[in-house]
Amino acid sequence: DIQMTQSPSILSASVGDRVTITCRASQSISNWLAWYQQKPGKAPKLLIYKTSNLEGGVPSRFSGSGSGTEFTLTISSLQPDDFATYYCQQYNDYFLTFGGGTKVEIK
Amino acid sequence: QLQLQESGPGLVKPSETLSLTCTVSGGSISSSSYYWGWIRQPPGKGLGWIGTINYRGTTSYNPPLNSRVTISVDTSKNQFSLKLTSVTAADTAVYYCGRLKDGRREDAFDIWGQGTMVTVS
Numbered sequence: 001d002i003q004m005t006q007s008p009s010i011l012s013a014s015v016g017d018r019v020t021i022t023c024r025a026s027q028s029i030s031n032w033l034a035w036y037q038q039k040p041g042k043a044p045k046l047l048i049y050k051t052s053n054l055e056g057g058v059p060s061r062f063s064g065s066g067s068g069t070e071f072t073l074t075i076s077s078l079q080p081d082d083f084a085t086y087y088c089q090q091y092n093d094y095f096l097t098f099g100g101g102t103k104v105e106i107k
Numbered sequence: 108q109l110q111l112q113e114s115g116p117g118l119v120k121p122s123e124t125l126s127l128t129c130t131v132s133g134g135s136i137s138s139s140s141y142y143w144g145w146i147r148q149p150p151g152k153g154l155g156w157i158g159t160i161n162y163r164g165t166t167s168y169n170p171p172l173n174s175r176v177t178i179s180v181d182t183s184k185n186q187f188s189l190k191l192t193s194v195t196a197a198d199t200a201v202y203y204c205g206r207l208k209d210g211r212r213e214d215a216f217d218i219w220g221q222g223t224m225v226t227v228s
Contacts (some may be wrong), residue, residue, distance in 0.1 A: 001170070014115070032213065033214075034215035035156075042221075043203055043219035043220065043221055043222050044154065044216070044219060045219075046215055046216060046217045048228065049208060049214075049215040049217075055217065057162075072151075079220070087154055089154075089215060089216075091211075091213040091214050091215060092228075093213055094167045094179065094211065094212050094213050095156075095167075095170065096144075096159075096213065097156065098154040098155065098156070099153070099155055100153045101117040101153045101154075
């Protein structure tokens, strides 16, 4: 299986900050990577698919980049609604795997 | 608007079988080539893929769970189901059902159910 490693596991930031979360794959996954946002007690919400494609209704302050084994999720200007946990997921093969998550908390 | 809703017992005894159903509303489970899946999240932990099925019943399972998992589809009820046998406390989790985005077995989950907590005790 393909292991997905996210860093950092916890990120403290302030409203207005530019935030970057990294996801590394144990082998190349081309651009088959998604990012999700999850708030406490809620289901994950798809933000970005195929590395850099914004899901409908997702604010443009979210962006994704990368290829192969290294990927990033960037929030250009952190808003109060963005404090949550973020997960990456690879779908290069049928054995879907998620990263361990990055909690974005208020500094 | 398509919606998914999980249902099933919230408490299962060790060694017994966990059974959950995901009901799809706002669209037909068999009217398209979408794949559907189950994901779980132990308390305070991350997400784990359990398995995937399409309306024809073609399945893929997480290999470590393969011997205990069965996912099935009932197109007449617009539902798909999860059975996990011989459960232990390690199977305690919130269980989500979801739709894979673009009709591929390997894809992102674009629609999720609200999740249902299952405790093994």
